[in-house]
Every structure is written in structure tokens, then in C-alpha cells.
Amino acid sequence: xxxxxxxxxxxxxxxxxxxxxxxxxxxxxxxxxxxxxxxxxxxxxxxxxxxxxxxxxxxxxxxxxxxxxxxxxxxxxxxxxxxxxxxxxxxxxxx
Numbered sequence: 001x002x003x004x005x006x007x008x009x010x011x012x013x014x015x016x017x018x019x020x021x022x023x024x025x026x027x028x029x030x031x032x033x034x035x036x037x038x039x040x041x042x043x044x045x046x047x048x049x050x051x052x053x054x055x056x057x058x059x060x061x062x063x064x065x066x067x068x069x070x071x072x073x074x075x076x077x078x079x080x081x082x083x084x085x086x087x088x089x090x091x092x093x094x095x
Contacts, residue, residue: 009051
């Protein structure tokens with residue numbers, strides 16, 4: 001994935017981290033989330049890897065209030081790669 005694409009699209013690993021789930025849990029629950037809760041579907045023209053538009057996923061997460069308890073919305077952004085990094089950055093700032 002290129003740097004530019006990394007800013008616009010995220011894979012199942014990144015979606016799962018944003019949701020506070022394991023990747024396999026997210027992949028098993030993905031269709032139910034789409035069908036029952038309005039979760040955005042992956043980009044229709046891409047099969048593997050599945051990619052989602054980051055802005056759509058983040059908007060859905062915010063609307064659902066589904067941020068993982070240890071992650072605040074301000075921690076999830078273009079400069080933060082993962083939930084783990086966000087937690088480490090918070091610990092470093094408070095030290």
C-alpha cells in the first residue's frame with residue numbers, strides 16, 4: 001500500500017484495532033455489522049485485501065460510540081498507526 005493510499009484506506013487489521021476487536025473476530029462479524037448496524041462495506045472494486053475508506057469507518061465508529069475504552073477520538077488520526085501506539089504516546093506524555 002502506498003503512503004497516499006494509507007491515508008485514505010485501511011485494511012481489516014486497522015479496522016479491527018479501531019473497533020477494539022481481534023482481526024478474526026472483526027472478519028467473522030463484518031457481514032452482521034454491515035447488515036444489522038450499518039457498518040460501511042469494503043470498497044467494491046477491491047477483493048484482497050479488503051479495504052475500507054478510513055473516513056467512513058471513523059464516522060461510523062463515532063456515530064456508534066464504539067471507541068475502545070482506552071482510546072479517545074483524538075488519539076485516532078493520520079499520525080497514529082495503531083491503538084497500541086496511541087496508548088504508548090499517552091503514557092510517554094504523562095511520564
